Amino acid sequence: MVSFQNGAMFISVINSKLNMNLENDPKCISKTRCILYTIFLFILAGIFEIGGGYLVWLWLRENKEITFAILGAVVLFLYGIVPTFQPSYFHRIYATYGGIFVVMSLAWGWAFDGTVPDNYDLIGASIILVGVAIIYYWPRKGEN
Amino acid sequence: MVDIAISMTLFFLAALFEICGGYLVWLWLRENKGLGVGLLGGVVLAIYGIIPTLQPAHFGRVYAAYGGIFIVSSLIWGFVVDKKNPDRYEIIGALIALVGVFVMFYIPR
Numbered sequence: 001m002v003s004f005q006n007g008a009m010f011i012s013v014i015n016s017k018l019n020m021n022l023e024n025d026p027k028c029i030s031k032t033r034c035i036l037y038t039i040f041l042f043i044l045a046g047i048f049e050i051g052g053g054y055l056v057w058l059w060l061r062e063n064k065e066i067t068f069a070i071l072g073a074v075v076l077f078l079y080g081i082v083p084t085f086q087p088s089y090f091h092r093i094y095a096t097y098g099g100i101f102v103v104m105s106l107a108w109g110w111a112f113d114g115t116v117p118d119n120y121d122l123i124g125a126s127i128i129l130v131g132v133a134i135i136y137y138w139p140r141k142g143e144n
Numbered sequence: 145m146v147d148i149a150i151s152m153t154l155f156f157l158a159a160l161f162e163i164c165g166g167y168l169v170w171l172w173l174r175e176n177k178g179l180g181v182g183l184l185g186g187v188v189l190a191i192y193g194i195i196p197t198l199q200p201a202h203f204g205r206v207y208a209a210y211g212g213i214f215i216v217s218s219l220i221w222g223f224v225v226d227k228k229n230p231d232r233y234e235i236i237g238a239l240i241a242l243v244g245v246f247v248m249f250y251i252p253r
Binding site: 049052053055056057060061069072073076077079080081083084089090091092094095097098099101102105106118120121123124125126127128129130131132133134135136138140 | 162163165166167168169170173174185186189190192193194196197205207208210211212213214215216218219221222223226228230231233234236237238239240241242243244245246247248249251253
């Protein structure tokens, strides 16, 4: 009950401060759920972008047939759709996504190319995540 | 040196196409601008997918540099196209993220 009230309060603050209407978004009925949902969307966008780009790469650099490129284009289009579900401004969503992209590329290289991140990679990635978390999740007052 | 110049130019070009394509899809779904605008965004995103294949060489941690360029470009896009000044927390957060990019990209190993 307490968390529901916190969630409701969060939504009303967001609605009044950001001039948005999140009540209608069932994914944002609580603060925790809203954060989990937005993180999920960022990760989904990263998978589509890296996956779509990889398919285009296979066509042009690895001489796979054009089907790969067409599929890649479709996946990149889907990548463009994902951020429209985010409850924020275009520029803020994209700036935040830039940081997510770096970390996911690092993870991708680790998982598929066996490129193990060194300490500076991990420190840098952590700093980037702190920075983009401030961009996206810092509570704003009096925003239009 | 020429490679680095080509590489950086391609990064900015990629960020421009990626953000522009995403913005057109955004206009379609969030601003009710019609399917044609959305499909144009899809075409621009497909072109974006081609740009990284033109990168002259494998540069190791280039994605970190690209992420940094992307963060700054997004805020510039909001400022120029949407007329939204970056707020204090966007600027602070972006500067912190750029420190992280610097650590990944520039610290000699």
